[in-house]
Amino acid sequence: MNFDDTPEEAAFRARARTWIQQNAPHELAEELGQEGAARLTLKSVDPMTAARAWQKKKSDAGWATPHWPKEYGGADLSPIERVIWSQEEGVFASLSAPFFIGHGMCGPTLMAWGSDEDKKDRLPRLSSGEENWCQMFSEPAAGSDLAAVRTRAIRDGDDWVVNGQKIWTSYAHEADWGLLIARTDPTLPKHRGLTMFFLDMRSPGVVVQPIRQISDETEFNEIFLSDVRIPDAQRLGNIGQGWEVALTTLMNERASLATGAATGFGVALKFCSELEIALGKLAIDDSRVRSRLATFAIRDSGLRFTAFRNISALSRGERPGPESSISKLVWASTMQDVARFGMDLQGEAGLLDDSEQPSADGGFHGMLMRGAGMRIAGGTDEVMRNIIAERVLGLPADMRADKDVPFDQVPTSAR
Amino acid sequence: MNFDDTPEEAAFRARARTWIQQNAPHELAEELGQEGAARLTLKSVDPMTAARAWQKKKSDAGWATPHWPKEYGGADLSPIERVIWSQEEGVFASLSAPFFIGHGMCGPTLMAWGSDEDKKDRLPRLSSGEENWCQMFSEPAAGSDLAAVRTRAIRDGDDWVVNGQKIWTSYAHEADWGLLIARTDPTLPKHRGLTMFFLDMRSPGVVVQPIRQISDETEFNEIFLSDVRIPDAQRLGNIGQGWEVALTTLMNERASLATGAATGFGVALKFCSELEIALGKLAIDDSRVRSRLATFAIRDSGLRFTAFRNISALSRGERPGPESSISKLVWASTMQDVARFGMDLQGEAGLLDDSEQPSADGGFHGMLMRGAGMRIAGGTDEVMRNIIAERVLGLPADMRADKDVPFDQVPTSAR
């Protein structure tokens, strides 16, 4: 076992490091280091301007969209090179948050299912950050049950007319294009009556509305679609093949190889090493504190080292297993636990948002809210456990009430 | 709120107390106070002899089977009187452990479904302890799925011939009679092809074999039935009505109103108040210890006070709710947690069965094993949560794969 690069990896790392050293917006480094939410929230500069600038710079130098082929503006890196690149990009990777969905999911879907013309026209602009994409799959009544899409697309000449509502769409307000799954035949069973499209987000009838989260952040949007016309040429795949196309998109949801999933443990450790819980007694010296922290510690390090195991597999040319599905399940609930623990340490003052010592309050309130949200976003704890049970452990799927039932006859709350 | 008896209750309590004072085998009190397992395990005297003697004494004085009508030897007490009786009987109630199933479940079933003659012949002897009964419902492949009975009864003239295997039968080796559910028609759906019988446990073909548990105790038995003949006159209810009869039995499973469900907290508190975990530092003064103990404490007191709430409902003439279903779920898992906690406190010595200070080792090993077993016996944690979800919270039943399917076509592991 070792943490060393192979000579090829070391050479690549040196090249990446040099370029980043010379080109990254270092003046933003500190602020970027404090980014917590999925949405870029810089204050010193306009976030989108900074994001586009960094993307353009990377694109010009051939570093953009590391996993894409060169013909579409990508860097065509090997899996392990991508990991090294992302390690070296470090905090600056946050600047790519607005393009996360576009580059990670929409682009690859277009590559797999789009026409040559669409690919040539759209992908390089998406890679360089000139254009951005969003993804419209989830609906208010299609969350964990993602295929229960009710947004309706009806053929009208060369167009489709779309009505419905989508939700949980990141960066919809900054997107030029969007992937959209809609139901084109409600008389077929759930997965079979769906079709995939892409549309101009400025089309008439598209209304984007931000969602205020319990953390008081707005990372997501609702999208209302009223008689939106989409040319049939913007259909991806055949009519009724939408679920198959969607699976391409979802499989490209970048496996979490981040080595720094934020459980909050590091913050808590530091906090406890400074907080006096009794006169002359630091929290860190208390046995209850140590016991709680220890469990947070091994979850935190466990996730980091699990990521290292995955990177090693990549380095050896293997595909990392579905083991990465444990990551979000662990860190989201750990963050929630850490938050309650950190607040409790402060006694009654723990309920203050703006404490006497603001620098020392640990930011636990934010964790409390974000942890609760992250236990749901991107797949609830329950869905993640099902995924582990079924895909990793090979256990049977849940019994299905909607199997082979025409979608318009599947029981719903509306009836 | 008060813990006081009404005048009627107080008078009844005085009467019960006086009689017990004058008649109970006080010389066994200390030993009975240490009983942990469901099976009576006295060492100073033969347990069955002591049990029968106490039962006979109660029967002669009219205190036996408090919930039975007088005509069958019962005391015909009101629900609250039964609670008072059991509080006053105290440790001596353990002496009735061998009759628990017979009095609590078999007797009431016979009362509801037996012929006048059977009732007159059998019930008074069961009440007085002259005879005992056991209950044969569970099978190796019918545990949580209790109706998946495979033991087969085939009609042969005036008899039924029974083959199969039963399991988890308490006191089968001490029983004169047994309730038996068997499948008489495997082509009907699961619940419909069952019939209930009672049989002489000394019938040819009945073999009782004790089951060794992980706690190294043997509270239960397996029973092998080979060509056992049961007269049709010993059928309870109609052919095919067995599940309905079984529900009578199960509904009579005495609601747990015990005020002393043993979570192990009391033992742990005492243990921590005596154990030095560092020089001059008692465990009880350690913050980690206190935090863990506090959660055990509120579970322990919570169960005790929940029982008081149920008793109050009885006292007011109300039926206690299904709330009592939380009891076993809480105390079994708490006991397992307490055990691991108590062992850990002792450092490496915690793994010793026979420690340097045997009186002070807390008996945590026994709790570790018994806790694991009790999370399963009498309904697994999972079954108990389902019961709470469905019967208390009114949530829907699980989806059923075996609904309306002929029993012999229900998928099983054997196929």
Added chain:
Amino acid sequence: MQFQFSEEQNELRNIIQRFLEKECPISATRSVMDSAAGHDAALWQKIGANGFLAAAIPEEFGGAGSGYLELCVVAEECGRALAAVPTVSTVYQAAELLQLAGSHAQKAKWLPQIAAGEAIGAIALQEGIGEMIPERVTAHVRGGKLSGGKSPVADGLEADFAIVMARDEAGGHSLFLADLRNEGVERTFIKTIDPSRKHAKLHFAETSVEPLGESGQGWRLLQQVRDRAAVLTAFEQVGGADRALRMARDYAMERYAFGRPIASFQAIKHTLADSYVANELARSNAYYGAWALSVGSDKLPIAAAGARVAATQAFQLASANNIQVHGGMGFTWEFDCHLFYRRSNFLALTLGGPALWESRLIERLHADMREGEKMI
């Protein structure tokens, strides 16, 4: 044995429930959240006018003199309604301190106002981060004038008076009653995890105060009253936990996925069953607290700590599970789940957090065990 509320008390509960359903929909609490107000002043006045705050205040001082059990019922229903009112500070603590240690004049002045919902009393103990211990008290009184800072002070923003822990001239820890309309009081708004319950930082500069209770007895008095407040707050938590569970249940029955109500999935069923178990344990422990409070039992310190620990666990669990069962909707600001989640974490720290009460509970049970006493 009557280890439950009486029929009369349950009738009172029905009355309060009907009142709060009308006067305190969630939208009322949301209005407080979105405003600069620290509490729902209109609701507070109405609750007072209806006599709901007067249960444990003697008739002599404008109260109903009915007793603590009635006040427990009020607390549970306020918790269920998520009412944004200063019960914990004013009714469970200030009124109790006045009764326990106040002079006749002090009682006569403030208790009738509290009973009528016309005055708010804050408790000013904490001086910043960390569990409050005697050594951390720096506020002091010289010649009847109080100086020093106190933060956080629940309901300090709009309180009429405060009961302040300070060092007196003899160096003892004593309580003082400060009319906050006196000179030298500066109040600063502070946000909390629950925006419907804002706090304040109070700064006293030579503010005129009067002693409350004997010199040097401040700590003892406060602790006695905090035990009472712990029981009453536990009922608020139990009420909130019960409502959060019901919300989750109702949503799970109504929300469909994969062609069936999500309430039919074991993952959801068992999550709700776990909430139910925690809630029942909390309720039963709270009842023991109510009994101890109502009869003035010397078991109150144990009962209060047990009620507090169990209720905090239950409400935190039920409110987190409520968000989880609601899925994506649960983490929108628009849905009400987070209000219960915020309130649960707010109440968990009011009166000191779980670690403090856990430690107290065991300390007290241990002392009791050494005395070889029985639970009742």
Added chain:
Amino acid sequence: MQFQFSEEQNELRNIIQRFLEKECPISATRSVMDSAAGHDAALWQKIGANGFLAAAIPEEFGGAGSGYLELCVVAEECGRALAAVPTVSTVYQAAELLQLAGSHAQKAKWLPQIAAGEAIGAIALQEGIGEMIPERVTAHVRGGKLSGGKSPVADGLEADFAIVMARDEAGGHSLFLADLRNEGVERTFIKTIDPSRKHAKLHFAETSVEPLGESGQGWRLLQQVRDRAAVLTAFEQVGGADRALRMARDYAMERYAFGRPIASFQAIKHTLADSYVANELARSNAYYGAWALSVGSDKLPIAAAGARVAATQAFQLASANNIQVHGGMGFTWEFDCHLFYRRSNFLALTLGGPALWESRLIERLHADMREGEKMI
């Protein structure tokens, strides 16, 4: 980065697995349980003869000198097989102490025997209940003679030698090597939670011993070696946890209730998923320990404590869940579930329990943070 075992190491794993499948079925462990033996002597000799114990012992002393990573592989497979062998005492501790502090003669005498599976070495530290601290050591050596009691001593029943913590003539805490065939040694059998791994109480009455390492360094040496042992034991735990999860999974797939495999119920699926998550976290933490051990990193103290805490949690959970998933069968003596449950709770306390290692982990992470160092 190669944060995983190499192909050669995995090949070794296959060899050991095949060996143990043949030589160490569960019935072998059950035989030890049912006998008076403290371990499986036949298996131990065969493991030794195959060179599996020799990985981390230098060739000079009869070892293979291949390294700690190979030993981690051996440990994981022994854990998976539930082998009743004295690895923790003899290989992870005694051999390591000899290497760390033994004289050439001591090494030359004992290491080759350990490598070959021909000698068992016990560590005699504990003197009764409670975490072992220097103040609790009463065993002492005068004029080369050891007197005092030690209990529990893992594998003390059949050990050939023991390394004993005792006070030397200067009053320092030192280690001594006692040939247990010397006079004055009395051994008493003690049952443990895992009947396949019995312990002993050793009583020394003027037993001849020789010093191991420098005077006064006993505590430091032992702690160093316990960190190494913690990593290796974590691999035994990870192996056991993995097997317990597989057992539960296989049973759940094969057992039907309500017309479907119980593995299709979410309650079971999620229970197994939780075990899987804990096992993965434990495995990853154990790998970090293996790396630190193999390169002699100064991060070993942190890595060892992390590996230990995670592995203990995982094995305890997986083995308890295994019983639970097996239902009624799971709590019969006949089924093997309880063997894993017993072993998990046995290994949890070997080398000191969870509370001790949790505290150490945070103490060490804190020290590291103050030094501002990075993880690797």
